[in-house]
Amino acid sequence: MNRLRFLASRLLQTLLVLVLITFITFAIFQLFPADPAQLACGKPCTPESLARARAYMGFDKSWYLQFWDYLSGIITGTSYGSGADLVRCSAPCLGYSFRLSAPVTELIASRFPITFSIAVGAAVLWMVIGVVAGIASALRRGTTLDRVIMTGTVLGVSAPSYLVGLLGILLLGFTADIVPVSGYVPLSQSPVDWAWHLALPWTVLALISAAVYARMVRGEMLENLGEDYVRTARAAGLPERRVIGNHVLRNISVPVLTYFALDFGGLLGGAVITEKVFSIQGLGALFMDAVGATDIQLVMGITLVAAAAVILMNLVADVLAAAIDPRV
Numbered sequence: 001m002n003r004l005r006f007l008a009s010r011l012l013q014t015l016l017v018l019v020l021i022t023f024i025t026f027a028i029f030q031l032f033p034a035d036p037a038q039l040a041c042g043k044p045c046t047p048e049s050l051a052r053a054r055a056y057m058g059f060d061k062s063w064y065l066q067f068w069d070y071l072s073g074i075i076t077g078t079s080y081g082s083g084a085d086l087v088r089c090s091a092p093c094l095g096y097s098f099r100l101s102a103p104v105t106e107l108i109a110s111r112f113p114i115t116f117s118i119a120v121g122a123a124v125l126w127m128v129i130g131v132v133a134g135i136a137s138a139l140r141r142g143t144t145l146d147r148v149i150m151t152g153t154v155l156g157v158s159a160p161s162y163l164v165g166l167l168g169i170l171l172l173g174f175t176a177d178i179v180p181v182s183g184y185v186p187l188s189q190s191p192v193d194w195a196w197h198l199a200l201p202w203t204v205l206a207l208i209s210a211a212v213y214a215r216m217v218r219g220e221m222l223e224n225l226g227e228d229y230v231r232t233a234r235a236a237g238l239p240e241r242r243v244i245g246n247h248v249l250r251n252i253s254v255p256v257l258t259y260f261a262l263d264f265g266g267l268l269g270g271a272v273i274t275e276k277v278f279s280i281q282g283l284g285a286l287f288m289d290a291v292g293a294t295d296i297q298l299v300m301g302i303t304l305v306a307a308a309a310v311i312l313m314n315l316v317a318d319v320l321a322a323a324i325d326p327r328v
Contacts, residue, residue, distance in 0.1 A: 006322055014315050019071075021307045026067050029296050035059075036296050040098050056081045057098065070095070094304060095297035097290075104301035107286065112305075114184055115282035117194065118201055118274065119267040125206030126213060127260060133210065134217025139244075141222065149214060156211025165204045165277035172200060182279035201278050205271065209263060216259065220252035254321045258314070265313030269306020 037053040038045065045053075054060045057080060058069060069078060077091035089096050094104040137149040173181030179200045185193040224230065225248060233243045272284035283302055290298035 094301035121202040122205035126209035130210035130213025133214040138221030153211040261317030265310035268309035
């Protein structure tokens with residue numbers, strides 16, 4: 001019963017936060033100086049043409065009616081124009097890109113698998129590398145291995161992702177000609193080519209994030225190894241493997257899992273720099289193109305998707321943390 005109450009409470013909080021973020025995002029772009037109707041009107045644009053464009057896009061209404069239309073459009077869909085010019089945006093409708101003549105939801109759905117592919121592969125790598133390196137460093141504190149790992153993490157944390165990406169392209173792509181340096185192959189087309197084209201982006205993102213996780217895991221490990229429950233377990237004669245595996249790792253898994261959920265959720269919103277460096281047309285590249293073209297509807301839709309990804313992944317982390325540690 002307590003778990004069901006906890007889950008229901010977190011779901012309600014998630015829904016409220018999503019509505020709040022939607023309102024804040026909508027308000028920000030309402031205050032944005034660019035006028036989508038003005039951009040769509042073209043040149044020359046008469047006051048009559050501008051008024052028709054604003055009415056067609058729904059910008060002739062009060063801001064609160066526009067916000068209500070946006071919320072209802074997510075649930076029931078919405079329409080723009082009438083008669084022969086009618087454009088239908090099916091639910092969940094996150095707006096319509098008049099620049100690309102397509103619903104924002106469809107544009108995001110077409111790019112999301114690419115960004116998801118980048119995020120999943122990189123996340124698996126950085127978790128494995130970071131956690132293993134952090135555990136090894138903590139268990140070998142003060143040794144050469146510890147110093148080497150910590151030096152590597154300093155370099156990883158300090159290095160900009162675009163610089164690491166460019167170095168990877170130069171060394172592994174152009175110089176050694178080992179891996180492809182750009183492009184994307186769908187998983188359904190060829191799983192091998194899919195993984196091979198993403199190997200370098202995965203590695204770049206994983207090395208940078210793994211450095212953060214290695215330092216975090218090391219710190220959490222050292223803190224827990226000094227706790228009374230560890231000394232008690234050792235005094236009871238438990239093997240060191242059980243002390244580390246059943247007690248210490250379980251305790252450090254909650255903060256690591258929470259941090260991972262935030263990182264992974266943020267990456268689902270688009271790895272902007274990585275996608276640009278490797279010429280991969282995911283959500284990040286779509287977002288940058290929308291910003292450059294002042295496509296407010298598309299920018300707003302991607303922003304909401306990115307925020308929703310972070311919030312939902314945080315919800316998943318909370319549920320898993322509660323399962324791992326009932327005290328949560």
